[in-house]
Amino acid sequence: MFRIRKIHDAVSPANRDALEQVRAIIRAQFPRARDEDLDKVEQQLRDPLHFRYRSILFVVENARGLVRGFAMLLHLTDLNVAFLELISAAPETTGGGIGGVLYEAVREEVEALGLHALFFECSVDDPNVIVDQVLLRQNQSRLRFYERYDARPILNNAYDSPVFPGDTDLYYLMVDRLGRPQPLRRVLLRKVVSAILERKYGKLIAEAEIARIAQSFADDPAQLRAPQYARRATEPVPVRRTDADKGIALLVNSGHDIHHVRDRGYVEVPVRIPAILDELQKTRLFSRIEPRHTPDSLLKRVHAPDYVDYLREACESLAPKKSIYPIIFPVRNQTRPPRDLELRLGYYCTDTFTPLHRNVWPAARGAVDCAVTGARVLFEGFHLAYALVRPPGHHAERRVFGGFCYLNSAAVAAAYLSGFGRVAILDLDFHHGNGTQDIFYERADVLTVSIHGAPPAAYPHFAGFADETGAGAGVGANLNLPLPERITAETYRQALSQALRRIGEFGANYLVIALGLDTAKADPTGSWPLAAADFRSNGHRVGALSLPTLVVQEGGYRTRTLGINARAFFEGLWQGHHARLSHPAPEQPVAPSRTKEPRQGGAPKTTGVS
Known part of the structure; x- marks a missing residue:
């Protein structure tokens, strides 16, 4: 099983490991590659301002995390075009279709970026x-593949002329015009050619030569070579648009x-899930996926191991239909906890209304x-995912539970994603996500942002103040936006704008949304006035970030409107996200960039695509 992953930086351990494997592929496939060529892969990811383009590295990984191929895409943001710089399979996987998978992923990205x-x-x-007949057949095989996508050479220019005689x-x-009928105009094409030559090869070719080559593109619109290898007329392969x-x-x-507390006034009830599902089924936006087991090692990276063990053991020890609540909170003597499981409950709980019973552990797990x-x-073809779960989790701190929450599902998912890049968590629940804040408060790689009812009036009463901005390495990576008990929808929109600006400044690669629908009008646990139209509008604005996004269900307890508001949010999220937005390829590797000094009379020898 393979997956394609996009790498935007070299910060996380997983990304650094993938980069080392990419370097190894380059060394094996391109023996003449210099150390500076290898170093440039990471430099391009780290410093887009220097290179004047944004780099996206695609890697194909197997189940063990081994990189089987890669592609480097350069996004020339000022010209709104992309340049595919590198694409190659690992030597031992050449011929296995990796090149085709990568090229289709690149096309999908270009399409999504518009x-x-x-x-x-x-x-x-x-x-x-x-x-050389072997080399000629390889070149023909490449061009035959690209013709399937209607990607063809641009005619009548000096780009393919020799740098020196012979x-x-x-x-x-x-x-590759991605199936669009619009002609490629000369004014854009000349700018693109100039940008490619200046930004990639400015040290190797004179300005006058760059200008000469760019000016040689004289046709308006550009003319493409007629297909040479198609046996019969065929429709070009469309862009995959996998997530769509x-x-x-x-x-x-x-x-x-199975987690059903029947005590009077307990609003976190099972009917919440079918109330949402009934409305989601009307949208046809969703694809049901079976959950997979999460190893305890990841869970214990987020929650204290002794807390996780206690929660499991205490639940398993309880008789069916029995619920227990804490009766003491020994905050001043935590070094000598009682041996009795029920008495020890107060060590791990923050309130008196969140019980344990036998089914808490399997439901939370x-x-x-x-x-x-x-x-x-x-990482498997989806850009948006929704974990429709209960019990909720955002009040569960590293070593305590409360507020109907036992394990912080959103935080565990964010910890997983943080192994692959920077993560932003946006908490949209009426109540402050004190658990998520506690877990990531001293980390710089995970930004936590919460819009919530202001303490001390709103639960959890003791956290969520605006001056709580992080500690240690995490200073500045926690943003609380507490709002008064009575607000308007416009007040909420202004806070959301501030939250989204901060996420943009942070440069997140992934977004986790802790979705509380208790911001709705007449929710029994909140006091805000949001209606379905507000949820749709707010979802659209979040989706416009165009980040790979996981939504995890938190609160929301007015079952009469719960599903309607959830549906509106996801319709807006989908529309906002998409508003901005196989036959295998030949597997011959790409030739490395030319290292000779250029001479007048032709384009530089560059890294081609195979």
Whole structure:
């Protein structure tokens, strides 16, 4: 089983390991590659301002995390186009379809970004130039593959002319228009050619030569070479649009209803899940995914091991239908806890209305499995995922539970994603996510943002103040936006704008939303006035961040409108996200960039695409 993962930086351990494996592939496939060529892969990710393009590294990994192939895509943001710089399979997987999978993933990314076109280079297939018959067949095989996507060489220009007499290492400038009928205009094409040559090869080629090559593109609109290898007329392969085809991944904690506290006034009831599901089914936006087991090792990276062990053991020890509540809170003598499980409950609980019973552990554990699986499918073709779970989790701190929450599902999923890049958690519940804040308060790689009822009036009463901004390495990575008991929908929108700006400044690679629907009008645990139209609008604005996004269900207790508001939020999220937004390829690796000093009379020898 393979997955494709996008890498935007070299910060996390998983990303650094993947980069080392990419370097190893380059060394194996391109023996002439220099150390500076290898170092440039990481430098491009780290410093887009220096290179004047944004780099996205795609890696294909197997179940053990071994990189089987990679592609480097350059996003020229000022021109709204992309340039595919590198693509290659690992030597031992050549011929296994990895190149085709990568190229289709690149096309999907270009389409999602709404770019004009995808440009790249490909070795010429002119038999008058390429006398080596093996090399000629390889070049023809590449071009045959790209013709399937209607990606063809641009005609009538000097891009493929020799750098020096007798040079046969020549490349076409190719364009994949992603099936769009609009012509490629000369004014844009000249800017693109200039940008590619200046930003990638400015140290190797003179300005006058760059200008000459760019000006050689004289056709308006550009003319593409007629297909050379198609045996009959065929429709070009469309962009995959994987997430649009699959919809939003939906993971439901199907065993949630075993957790049913029948005490009077306990509003966290099982009917909440079917109330939401009934409305979601009307949208046809969702694809049901079965949750996978999350290892205890990940759970214990987020929660204290002794707390996790206690929660499991205490629940398993209780008789069926028996609930226990804490009766003492020995905060001044935590070094000598009672041996009795029921007396010890106060060591691990923050309030008097969140009980333990036999089914708390399996229900809460199932919620974690849903959330972490939702995070994992963001690497498997989905851009949006929803863990519809109960019990909720955002009040569960590192070593205590409370507020109907036992295990912090959103935090465990965020911890998983943090192994692959920077994560922002946006808590939209009426009540402050004190548990999430506690878990990440001293971490700089996970931003926690919460819009909630202001303490001390609103639960949890003791946390969520605006001056709680993080500690240690995490200073500045926690943003609380407490709002008064009575607000308008516009007040909420202004707070959401501030939250989204901070997430943008943080440069998150992944977004986790702790979705509380208790901000709705007439919710029994809140006091705010949001209606379905507000949830739709707010979802649209969050979706416009265009980040891989996991939504984890938290609160929301007015069952009459719960499903309607959930549906509105996800319809807006989907629309906002998408508003911005196989046959295998030949597996011959790409040739490394030319290291010789350029001469007048041709384009530089660049890294082509195979």
